[in-house]
Amino acid sequence: MQSESEEVSFEQIAIAVGIILLALxxxxxxxxxxxxASALLLSLAATSFNLLFGYTGLLxxxxxxxxxxxxYTLAVMMSRFGLGYVESFVMAVIMSAVFGAVIGFLCVRxxxxxxxxxxxxxxxxxxxxxxxxxxxxGSDGIYGLPRPFNTLELYYYVILAITLASxxxxxxxxxxxxxxxxxxVRDNAFRAKxxxxxxxxxxxxxxxxxxxxxxxxxxxxxxxETAISPETxxxxxxxxxxxVTLLGGPRVFLGPLVGGFIYSFLADVxxxxxxxxxxxxxxxxxxxxxxxxxxxLGYFLKWREKR
Amino acid sequence: xxxxxxxxxxxxFGNVRAVDGVSIHVDQGEIVSLVGPNGAGKTTLLNLISGLxxxxxxxVYLMGEDITGKSPNQLxxxxxxxxxxxxxxxxxxxxxxxxxxxxxxxxxxxxxxxRLDDSEAVxxxxxxxxxxxxxxxxxxxxxxxxxxxxxxxxxxIAYSLNPKVILLDEPTAAMSYREKKTTVGVIKKLRDQLRxxxxxxxxxxxVVYEVSDRIVVMHQGQILSVGTPxxxxxxxxxxxxxxx
Ligand SMILES: Nc1ncnc2c1ncn2[C@@H]1O[C@H](COP(=O)(O)OP(=O)(O)OP(=O)(O)O)[C@@H](O)[C@H]1O
Ligand SMILES: [Mg+2]
Numbered sequence: 334m335q336s337e338s339e340e341v342s343f344e345q346i347a348i349a350v351g352i353i354l355l356a357l358x359x360x361x362x363x364x365x366x367x368x369x370a371s372a373l374l375l376s377l378a379a380t381s382f383n384l385l386f387g388y389t390g391l392l393x394x395x396x397x398x399x400x401x402x403x404x405y406t407l408a409v410m411m412s413r414f415g416l417g418y419v420e421s422f423v424m425a426v427i428m429s430a431v432f433g434a435v436i437g438f439l440c441v442r443x444x445x446x447x448x449x450x451x452x453x454x455x456x457x458x459x460x461x462x463x464x465x466x467x468x469x470x471g472s473d474g475i476y477g478l479p480r481p482f483n484t485l486e487l488y489y490y491v492i493l494a495i496t497l498a499s500x501x502x503x504x505x506x507x508x509x510x511x512x513x514x515x516x517x518v519r520d521n522a523f524r525a526k527x528x529x530x531x532x533x534x535x536x537x538x539x540x541x542x543x544x545x546x547x548x549x550x551x552x553x554x555x556x557x558e559t560a561i562s563p564e565t566x567x568x569x570x571x572x573x574x575x576x577v578t579l580l581g582g583p584r585v586f587l588g589p590l591v592g593g594f595i596y597s598f599l600a601d602v603x604x605x606x607x608x609x610x611x612x613x614x615x616x617x618x619x620x621x622x623x624x625x626x627x628x629x630l631g632y633f634l635k636w637r638e639k640r
Numbered sequence: 641x642x643x644x645x646x647x648x649x650x651x652x653f654g655n656v657r658a659v660d661g662v663s664i665h666v667d668q669g670e671i672v673s674l675v676g677p678n679g680a681g682k683t684t685l686l687n688l689i690s691g692l693x694x695x696x697x698x699x700v701y702l703m704g705e706d707i708t709g710k711s712p713n714q715l716x717x718x719x720x721x722x723x724x725x726x727x728x729x730x731x732x733x734x735x736x737x738x739x740x741x742x743x744x745x746x747x748x749x750x751x752x753x754x755r756l757d758d759s760e761a762v763x764x765x766x767x768x769x770x771x772x773x774x775x776x777x778x779x780x781x782x783x784x785x786x787x788x789x790x791x792x793x794x795x796x797i798a799y800s801l802n803p804k805v806i807l808l809d810e811p812t813a814a815m816s817y818r819e820k821k822t823t824v825g826v827i828k829k830l831r832d833q834l835r836x837x838x839x840x841x842x843x844x845x846x847v848v849y850e851v852s853d854r855i856v857v858m859h860q861g862q863i864l865s866v867g868t869p870x871x872x873x874x875x876x877x878x879x880x881x882x883x884x
Contacts, residue, residue: 510744510754510761513733517741520730527690527728528742528801529716530750542752 359486366489373496374550376593381546382574387583389539390519394449395456401566402432403548404555408475429548437540463563474562515539582628591630643668643837644805649698658684660861671838673848676858682841686807690722691715719804727790729782736778739765742800772796788819805837
């Protein structure tokens with residue numbers, strides 16, 4: 334019991350140091366700023382994916398769809414309707430919630446592989462829509478969007494602030510009675526009914542929250558790249574969320590964040606070193622998942638606990 | 641007043657007549673035990689009452705209201721809770737959280753702004769755990785509990801739902817003598833102090849005779865005998881089934 338207060342302070346220090354480092358990133362140059370900004374957004378999307386996966390027990394294989402919904406909504410609102418940043422962003426959040434509600438409604442009655450396949454199918458379906466529909470720019474997507482404040486450095490702080498705020502909200506949810514109901518459904522959906530929970534509703538709630546924050550990440554990413562293309566909704570992008578989460582550890586709240594950073598940096602290094610970079614990360618990631626079945630962060634916390 | 645009543649309930653699985661025209665009732669404040677040999681249909685009857693499966697025909701009434709065909713989660717909010725023959729709990733939550741989720745669910749306080757360490761709910765959960773001798777194990781997960789404690793936790797979860805009627809499916813199965821004692825105490829307390837009506841499925845006849853106001857004997861899906869412990873003990877039909 335003694336170690337408990339110690340552990341909290343260790344975590345608090347780690348988080349404080351992390352935030353300070355993140356705040357200093359723009360000093361390390363444009364490349365690093367861009368890399369960390371992308372890593373933050375991937376991490377946010379993976380963390381929201383993990384609300385559904387690690388906390389609620391549903392493996393979505395189409396979560397990049399919501400990234401795309403957030404991104405396309407923002408891009409369309411700005412380029413086609415001439416809305417400002419804030420209004421477009423709010424619309425992106427709303428649309429992510431609406432898509433989450435409708436698609437979630439159709440998916441949550443199924444579980445396991447059926448749920449995974451359904452979400453995968455929806456993801457691919459909307460990828461198809463984005464490729465074919467001229468209004469969304471077809472296979473080129475929408476590009477040439479202006480970046481807020483015109484500088485990468487200032488926009489980086491927007492991303493940092495919104496990502497940290499989103500992570501904070503998601504964390505609070507996992508530490509609430511709602512989060513507990515997610516975990517109860519994950520552990521034992523059968524018994525959950527017998528404590529009065531409407532299992533489908535609990536799953537749908539998790540699905541919608543998860544979609545919203547994936548949409549937030551997607552919307553912010555559009556302005557980082559100043560463009561969006563259909564590939565952001567492709568299943569390989571959804572698989573990245575899954576991978577990053579397994580990498581960091583699905584049973585630890587910050588697991589996907591750690592996984593997101595490892596993945597982003599690994600990809601960056603490998604990409605500049607060799608044209609076979611995909612193979613390199615593939616091998617490294619398979620090794621990590623094999624040897625750290627609870628993810629890197631999960632493994633680290635277990636190791637600390639044992640000492 | 642009848643807290644729980646079944647009228648002519650029927651459920652066949654193919655040609656297995658699991659529950660074959662069962663009419664029983666449990667008065668408010670009573671402990672009624674349901675006994676019978678393996679395969680008599682006891683668990684199936686509980687499954688029909690608690691909404692897990694739907695009857696082929698017949699009705700179920702809870703406090704006079706027809707609840708036939710209602711889903712388990714609807715029935716919980718109407719005051720019907722149950723536990724399971726094979727202990728059925730939330731494996732990766734702590735013992736305390738197992739109760740907290742039930743308490744928040746029944747109080748309608750499932751919300752993203754309701755903190756997990758909300759003192760009112762925690763206090764209530766700890767009070768219940770104390771009554772089940774589980775308070776010192778509040779921060780363990782069910783995996784770390786003995787078999788007996790897992791069964792007790794299962795009952796504690798059902799009890800934390802504030803039920804009017806509770807269905808217990810073999811709560812003392814495979815328990816040690818000491819654990820059985822605790823459980824018997826808990827069952828009596830349910831009736832005597834907490835005013836919960838109990839329908840108990842139980843194989844251990846010592847437990848049954850000790851706690852029951854009335855006993856229902858089932859055999860091959862049908863009611864063989866109903867009465868006070870003394871009456872049932874003397875019933876020749878019952879002796880035949882149990883001895884022959
Ligand atoms: N889902 C099912 N499908 C098919 N047959 C079933 C099903 N559930 C129960 N049965 C059959 O119905 C009969 C009654 O089973 P039930 O589990 O209700 O008995 P029980 O009285 O609880 O027995 P035990 O004392 O062993 O727990 C048995 O013959 C059983 O095989
Ligand atoms: Mg049984």
